[in-house]
Amino acid sequence: MSSLARLEAESIHIIREVVAEFDRPAMLFSGGKDSVVMLHLAAKAFHPGPVPFPVVHIDTGHNFEEVIDFRDRTVERLGLRLVVGSVQELIDSGELQERADGTRNPLQTVPLLNTIRDNRFDAVFGGARRDEDRARAKERILSLRDEFGQWNPRSQRPELWNLYNGRHTPGQHVRAFPISNWTELDVWRYIAAEGIELPPLYYAHHRQVFRRDGMIRAVGPHSLPTEEEPVETMQVRYRTVGDMSCTGAVLSEATTNELVLQEVAAATVTERGATRADDRLSEAAMEDRKKDGYF
Amino acid sequence: MITPNSDQTGSLFRLATAGSVDDGKSTLVGRLLHDAQAILSDQLASVARTSAERGFDAGEAPGQSDRGELAEQPLDLALLTDGLRAEREQGITIDVAYRYFATDRRSFVLADCPGHVQYTRNTVTGTSTADAVVLLVDVRNGVVEQTRRHLAVATLLRVEHVIIAVNKIDAVDYSEEAFRAVEQDIRAVAAELGSPDPRVIPVSALHGDNVVTVSDRTPWYRAPEHLGQALLPILEELPDADTSLRSEEPLRLPVQTVIRPHQDYRGYAGQIASGFLQPGDRVRLQPGSHITEVTSVERTELQTQLAGGEGMPQLATPGESVTIQLAGEFDAARGTLITDPERPAAELDELTTRVAWLADSPLKPGARVLFKHGTATVKALVTEIHDRLDLSTLTSEAAEELQLNDIGTVEVKLASTLPVDDYSVSKRTGAALLIDPTDGNTLAAGMIRVPEPEEEPEAQSDEEWLSS
Numbered sequence: 072m073s074s075l076a077r078l079e080a081e082s083i084h085i086i087r088e089v090v091a092e093f094d095r096p097a098m099l100f101s102g103g104k105d106s107v108v109m110l111h112l113a114a115k116a117f118h119p120g121p122v123p124f125p126v127v128h129i130d131t132g133h134n135f136e137e138v139i140d141f142r143d144r145t146v147e148r149l150g151l152r153l154v155v156g157s158v159q160e161l162i163d164s165g166e167l168q169e170r171a172d173g174t175r176n177p178l179q180t181v182p183l184l185n186t187i188r189d190n191r192f193d194a195v196f197g198g199a200r201r202d203e204d205r206a207r208a209k210e211r212i213l214s215l216r217d218e219f220g221q222w223n224p225r226s227q228r229p230e231l232w233n234l235y236n237g238r239h240t241p242g243q244h245v246r247a248f249p250i251s252n253w254t255e256l257d258v259w260r261y262i263a264a265e266g267i268e269l270p271p272l273y274y275a276h277h278r279q280v281f282r283r284d285g286m287i288r289a290v291g292p293h294s295l296p297t298e299e300e301p302v303e304t305m306q307v308r309y310r311t312v313g314d315m316s317c318t319g320a321v322l323s324e325a326t327t328n329e330l331v332l333q334e335v336a337a338a339t340v341t342e343r344g345a346t347r348a349d350d351r352l353s354e355a356a357m358e359d360r361k362k363d364g365y366f
Numbered sequence: 367m368i369t370p371n372s373d374q375t376g377s378l379f380r381l382a383t384a385g386s387v388d389d390g391k392s393t394l395v396g397r398l399l400h401d402a403q404a405i406l407s408d409q410l411a412s413v414a415r416t417s418a419e420r421g422f423d424a425g426e427a428p429g430q431s432d433r434g435e436l437a438e439q440p441l442d443l444a445l446l447t448d449g450l451r452a453e454r455e456q457g458i459t460i461d462v463a464y465r466y467f468a469t470d471r472r473s474f475v476l477a478d479c480p481g482h483v484q485y486t487r488n489t490v491t492g493t494s495t496a497d498a499v500v501l502l503v504d505v506r507n508g509v510v511e512q513t514r515r516h517l518a519v520a521t522l523l524r525v526e527h528v529i530i531a532v533n534k535i536d537a538v539d540y541s542e543e544a545f546r547a548v549e550q551d552i553r554a555v556a557a558e559l560g561s562p563d564p565r566v567i568p569v570s571a572l573h574g575d576n577v578v579t580v581s582d583r584t585p586w587y588r589a590p591e592h593l594g595q596a597l598l599p600i601l602e603e604l605p606d607a608d609t610s611l612r613s614e615e616p617l618r619l620p621v622q623t624v625i626r627p628h629q630d631y632r633g634y635a636g637q638i639a640s641g642f643l644q645p646g647d648r649v650r651l652q653p654g655s656h657i658t659e660v661t662s663v664e665r666t667e668l669q670t671q672l673a674g675g676e677g678m679p680q681l682a683t684p685g686e687s688v689t690i691q692l693a694g695e696f697d698a699a700r701g702t703l704i705t706d707p708e709r710p711a712a713e714l715d716e717l718t719t720r721v722a723w724l725a726d727s728p729l730k731p732g733a734r735v736l737f738k739h740g741t742a743t744v745k746a747l748v749t750e751i752h753d754r755l756d757l758s759t760l761t762s763e764a765a766e767e768l769q770l771n772d773i774g775t776v777e778v779k780l781a782s783t784l785p786v787d788d789y790s791v792s793k794r795t796g797a798a799l800l801i802d803p804t805d806g807n808t809l810a811a812g813m814i815r816v817p818e819p820e821e822e823p824e825a826q827s828d829e830e831w832l833s834s
Contacts, residue, residue: 072377072685073376073377073378074376074378074472074473077377078378080637080666080687083635083637083666084622084637084687087622087623087635087636087687088622089576091622091700092625117625117635117664118625118636118689119631119633120625120626120627120633121627155813193485200468201464201465202465202466205446206450206462206672208463208464208465209450209461209462209464211462211491213740216817221769222536224450224461225452225460229488229490229491229808229811230791230808231490231491231799231808232495232794232797233495233637234738234739234797236799236801236808238624238736238801238805238806239806240805240806251464252464252466254466257473258469296610358451359448359451
C-alpha cells in the first residue's frame with residue numbers, strides 16, 4: 072500500500088470508530104481544503120449510505136463569499152444538515168467583543184462551544200493536522216475536552232494501537248482528528264488523485280490585494296487597506312482559507328491541482344507561517360487557543 | 367538523495383524515538399528533520415529567535431550540551447519538537463510529538479517520545495504504532511534503568527525493529543572502546559529480555575555524525591566488517607508493515623459498523639487486520655460458528671486505482687478499510703470478527719494477558735474494568751496478578767499489585783466470550799485496553815496470550831490397541 076492509501080484507510084477507520092461509539096457526532100466543515108478532504112473521506116467511509124451526521128460551520132462573518140457558496144453547494148450535494156454557529160451574532164448581542172487587531176479567528180471558540188452544547192454533540196470531527204503546528208503535533212487523535220471545551224495537554228489519555236477510547240462523562244465531549252497524520256503535501260496529492268473539488272481561491276487568480284505585516288491581503292468588505300497600503304492587482308492563490316481578516320494569499324501561477332502540488336512540494340515556508348496572522352501572535356498561540364476550547 | 371517533500375508515493379514508515387532525559391533525543395530528531403530538509407524557513411527562524419532569547423550557545427560546552435548548533439546561528443534543535451509551553455520552559459519532553467518527513471524512498475511518521483519515567487505512558491502510546499524504535503543511550507552513562515524500561519516496552523509491544531543510537535560519541539572523542547562497552551551491555555540486556563538483536567550505531571546528534579551520512583570521525587564504524595551505516599539509510603531500508611505482513615496470515619476483519627442504506631444492501635464495514643479477502647471466500651463470524659460466503663468487497667476507488675485495478679480488483683489486502691456483503695441472514699454487528707474458517711481466532715472468556723500498567727493508582731486483584739478489544743468492549747474482572755517484571759534484574763517475580771509503569775502478567779475473566787489471537791501472532795487482534803468504568807480513563811495496554819492448543823495424543827486405533 073502506498074503512504075496515501077494507508078493514510079486514507081487509517082482516516083476511514085477513525086471516522087467509522089467515532090460514528091459507531093458516539094451518540095451525537097458532528098463534523099466541522101469550513102470549506103477549507105482539510106475539511107473538504109475529511110468530508111470526502113466520511114462520504115467514502117459510509118458509501119453507499121449517506122454521511123450519518125450533520126456538519127458544523129463556525130462562521131466568523133468575515134468569510135470569503137466563494138467559500139460560503141462552495142460550502143452550501145457541498146452540503147446540498149451530499150444531502151447534509153448544516154449547523155451554523157455565528158461569531159457575528161455573538162458580537163451583535165455583546166457576548167463577544169471585536170478584537171483590536173480585527174482578527175476573528177480566535178473568536179470562534181465561544182460559538183463553537185455554544186453549538187456543541189446546544190446540539191448536545193458528544194464528538195466533533197476536526198480537520199487539524201499534526202504537521203500544522205507544534206501544539207497540534209502533540210494532540211491525540213481522540214482528544215477529550217472538559218465541559219469548558221478545554222484541552223489539557225498535561226494529562227492526555229494514552230492512545231494505544233488503533234484502539235480509540237472515547238469514554239467520557241456527561242458534559243465532556245471528544246474532538247476527533249481523522250487526518251492527524253496527513254501533511255499539507257499528502258492533502259494536495261490526495262485532492263489531485265481523487266479529483267476533489269475545492270473553492271476556486273485555492274488556485275491562482277487575479278485579485279485586488281495590498282501588503283500588510285509581510286502578508287498579501289485581499290481587498291474586501293472586512294479587509295480594507297489604509298492610505299499607506301497601496302492596492303495592486305496580483306495573481307495569487309490561498310494555501311489556507313480562514314477568516315478574511317487574518318488569512319493572506321501567496322503569489323502563484325498554479326491554476327491546476329498538478330501545478331499546486333509542484334508549488335507545495337517546493338515551498339520553503341509552512342502554510343501557517345506564510346499566511347496566518349493568528350498564529351504569529353505568540354510562540355504558543357495555538358496551544359493557548361486549544362486550552363481555551365479551540366479546535 | 368533527500369528531498370524535503372518528496373511527492374512520489376513511497377511507503378509509510380512509523381518510527382518512535384525514546385531515551386532517558388538528556389540523552390539528546392529531541393536534538394537527534396531535530397537533526398534528522400533538519401538534515402532531511404523537513405524544516406521550513408519560518409520554523410527555523412522561530413527556533414533561531416527562541417534560541418537567541420534563551421541565550422543558547424552550543425559552543426560554550428561542546429559535547430556537554432545535548433542541544434545542537436548549525437551554520438552561523440546556534441540553534442536549539444530540541445525546540446523543533448518540544449511543542450508545549452511547559453516543555454520549552456523546562457527543557458523536557460512531556461508528551462509524544464508527531465513529526466513528518468519524507469525522503470525519496472519513503473514517508474516517515476516520527477513519534478518523539480518522552481524520556482522521564484513519569485511520562486512512560488506517553489512513550490507506550492508513541493511506541494504502540496511504531497514499525498521501528500530508535501532508543502538513545504548516552505555513551506557516557508551507558509545502559510540505565512530507563513534504557514531497560516524502554517527496551518522492555520519495545521519488546522513487550524513487539525516493535526519489529528529496534529535501533530540503539532549510542533549518542534554523544536563526540537563527547538568521548540569518538541572512542542571505539544567506549545562505544546563497544548555500551549554495545550556489549552545493550553546486547554546483553556536485549557538477550558535477557560528476549561528482544562531481537564538490535565542494530566547499534568555510534569552517533570553525535572549535536573554534530574550530525576552517522577545520522578544522515580556515515581562519519582569520517584568513526585572510521586572504526588565505517589569499516590565494512592562492521593556493516594557501518596548511518597541512521598537514516600537504515601530507516602529507509604527496514605522492511606515496513608506491508609512487507610513484514612506475512613501473506614499466510616489468516617483473515618481477521620473486525621466489524622466496525624453495519625451500513626444499511628436500504629432493504630437490499632447490508633454492508634459490513636471495517637479495516638482488515640490481517641489476511642486477504644475477495645468475493646467467493648468462505649468466512650466465519652466470531653464469536654460463534656456461523657460460516658458464510660463473501661458476495662462483494664467494496665474497496666475505495668483510490669486503493670483500487672493504486673493497486674493497478676486490473677487482475678483482481680476485488681482482492682482486498684491487509685490494512686485496507688473495506689465494506690463487504692455476506693450471503694444469508696444472520697446476526698452480525700459491531701464487535702463481530704470475520705475470520706478464516708480454517709484458522710479461526712480462539713474464543714475465550716478467561717484469558718492471560720501481559721499488561722503495561724499506565725494508571726496512577728495500582729492494579730489489585732478483584733479490579734473491575736472494561737476490556738476493549740478490536741471493535742468490542744466487555745466488562746471484565748482482573749482475578750489474579752501472576753507476576754511483575756523487575757527492571758533491575760530483568761526477571762519476573764511474584765507480585766500482589768502492579769504500580770504505575772509496571773509490566774506484569776494478569777488473569778482476566780470476561781463477561782462474554784471474545785475471539786482473540788496471541789499478540790505475538792497478530793497485534794491487532796491480540797491487543798486490548800483496560801479501561802476504568804467510572805471515569806473512562808485508559809488504565810493499561812494489554813497483550814493477550816493464547817496458549818498453544820495442546821497436542822492431542824493421537825487416538826490409537828482399535829487394531830493398534832489390540833496388537834500392542
